[in-house]
Amino acid sequence: MLSLPSQLLIRNLDLFAEGQWAIVNPSDVHIFSEIESDKVVGLHQMFDMYQGASNISKHKQYYAADFTAIPALKENKLDGAVIYLPKAKQHLDLLIHQLNDLLKIGGQLLVVGENKAGIKSVGKLLEKLGSTVNKIDGAKHCGLICVTKENEASKAFNLESNGVIRTYSVNDLPVKVFSLPGVFGHKQFDPGTQLLLSELAPKSDRLLALRGNILDFACGTGIIGTYLLKANAHVKLVMSDVSALATYCAKKTLELNEVEAQVIDSDGLNEVSGTFDAVVSNPPFHTGIKTNYDITQQFIVDAHKQTRPRGKLMIVANRFLPYADTLSKQYFKSQTVLQTNKFSIYEAAK
Structure with missing residues (x-):
């Protein structure tokens, strides 16, 4: 099913009639079925969308945290690109800087998104x-905003330089964290994660x-x-996330702390093989700006x-989320380990 931004975009398919174009981080994969030109590529930072588009589309699809590192795009610059408006404005700014490096002078950069997501305020970033920033179209409670590239950037885009490194005290243990816009926990120690880790203090029975x-x-x-x-020196760790930006950050965080783990890009647990003695998580409950319980519900089933x-499985979730049932x-047994007015920590044993 086409998302509302995609429904608006197909009213403007003549945009893609000439030149090399990119669809960036689409909110659904079906937009590619509506585009006839074989000179349109998909650029994805979400693994599920990348896989889905690759499965149904004739168009070339790329998955990366940094699109400027894709050789084919560096060699043949784009005539235009459409970014689907992300949840975080800082993430949009990051994408704009990436696409600026990949666009020709005179190329068009467009952003499409819902009014309630903030599409009306993206002009200043463009x-x-x-x-000259113009609104090309508006319908379906969405907008399509365009700018024409006039000059090259003063310096080449570098993803790592856009990251932030902060040190957090986790149960009195210093942990350096690398984060980027668009990644959960960017520039903050999430309070739910803090609560979860407070139950895994050094030398505690639960951690040991x-x-x-x-x-x-x-x-x-x-x-x-x-x-x-x-x-805990007795663990062998695997990390997974659906976001290329997140796995990029996780690898950097591991390097900063001089520890090692396998980091996997995966839609749910689809790409994660093997079995585990324990699973620990602060799982997501949003898809874009929309609440989505299905991700964690399916994760609980697959984790079992x-x-x-x-x-064991140990997770933290907002108190209102319906995961206890x-x-x-x-699981053979499950319990609520701790509950505050905002969060619940659950532990389950197979």
Whole structure:
């Protein structure tokens, strides 16, 4: 099903009639079925969208945290690109700087998105590329904004230089964290994650019980898994996330703390093989700006399948989220370890 931004975009398919174009981080994969030109490529930072588009589309698809590192795009610059408006404005700014490096002088950069997501305010960010910013179309409670690139950037885009490094005290243990816009936990120590890790203090029974293969699902910046590696020498860690930006950050965080783990790009647990003695997570409950319980509900089911006998699952979630029943149905036993007015920490054993 076409998202509302895609429905607006197909009213303007003549944009893609000439030249090399890119569709950047689309909110659905079906937009590629509507575009006839074979000179349109997909650029994705979300692994599920990349896989879905690759499966249904004739168009070339790329998956990367940094699109400027894709050789084919560096050699043949784009005549135009359409960015689907992300949740975080800082993430949009990051994408604009990437696409600026990939566009020809005179090329068009467009942003499409819903009014409630903030499409009306993106013009100032686009003014970095050119002096004239226009609204091309508006319908379906969405807008399509365009700017023409007038000058080359003063310096080449560098993804790492856009990151922020901060050191957080996690149960009195210093953990350096690398983060980028668009990644959960950017420039903050999320309070839900803090609460979860407070139950895994050094030398605590719960932490000492974590041994063997451990999975940090939806790892984000990598703070959970990195802390576990620093606090417990008896774990072998795997991190996974659906976001290329997140796995990029997680790798940087591991390097900063001089610990090692396998980091996997995966839609849910689809790309994660093997079984685990424990799974620890602060799982997502949003798809873009929309609340989506299905991601974590499916994760709980899949985690049970990949947890070894007597293995455990430990997650933190907003208190209002309905995960207790799913846990009790899937696992031999489950309990609410801790509950505040905002969060619940659940532990389940197979």
